[in-house]
Amino acid sequence: MQNTRVIVASGYAQIRQLLAELVRGEPGADVAAEAGNQFEAIALAKQLEPDVVLMDFNLPYQTGFDFVRLSRISGLDTAQTIVEVTPNSRVVLLNNLADISHRKKGVVSGITTHLSTHRNGIRIPLTLRELRHGEAATGVPVFANVEV
């Protein structure tokens, strides 16, 4: 069976590194590409049609607009767009990465992480393999967290 190909996307290089380490930590998963903004994420998804996209909510619309207070909130928009344009990809929107980065005072590489999602308030562990082959609905992003 082919490895699970994953695109990681975040506006922060450290978070992309953290997500790449999470991918490499799971047997049978490879990082296919890294994206730093909405434009790159959508273009790479169309080009590579990955099995999974791991996306930080904090994703810039475009680069160079950091002076706009809300310039880094395109994660949801991008995730919804990618599930439309590459319906075979599972897109995971991660909402707590800024919290992890803050808690770890900016040092996020080298820490052990895994994915989880919540149903009815109960935390459920999630693997990339399950995302690829599991029952996640197509056409909508999966909302998940990175657990340290």
Add this chain to the structure above:
Amino acid sequence: MTVKNSLRECQVFSRLTDSQLGKLAALCSKEVYEAGTTIFNSGDTAERLFVLEEGKIALQLLLPVKQSELRKRITVDIIAKNELFGWSGMSEPYIYSLSAICLQRATVLAVNASKMSSVLQDDYAIAYEVLYGLVNVVSVRLHDTTQLLVTERSLV
């Protein structure tokens, strides 16, 4: 936390007295939404406004794309704890202008907008404080939306 205390934590209602808060608290119900849930869509009839107690909510604008059935999505604001959203319920034509989508599991206070309007009509002191707060919410949202749309179109 009691409904009255939750309202007090929200800037829009923070200057109301205990008895004034009590009148509004009677119009509220507490609701929980899972991550990914859409609380309302743009274009829906706006019957309620909301105060976020826990979680994180994205307010999203949908723009038509020329010669395509797709619509471009732009998140124009993120609602954090104790912030109010859904103010369209207090203003004609009572249609939500944005969609509200839960990024994290969210606990909200839902306020019946038409009943709140009745309370404001009966008590001008409450009306002044609440409408003053709502103007600030609308002002911030307008500013954020303008900034993002200008950025999106690379006009800056």
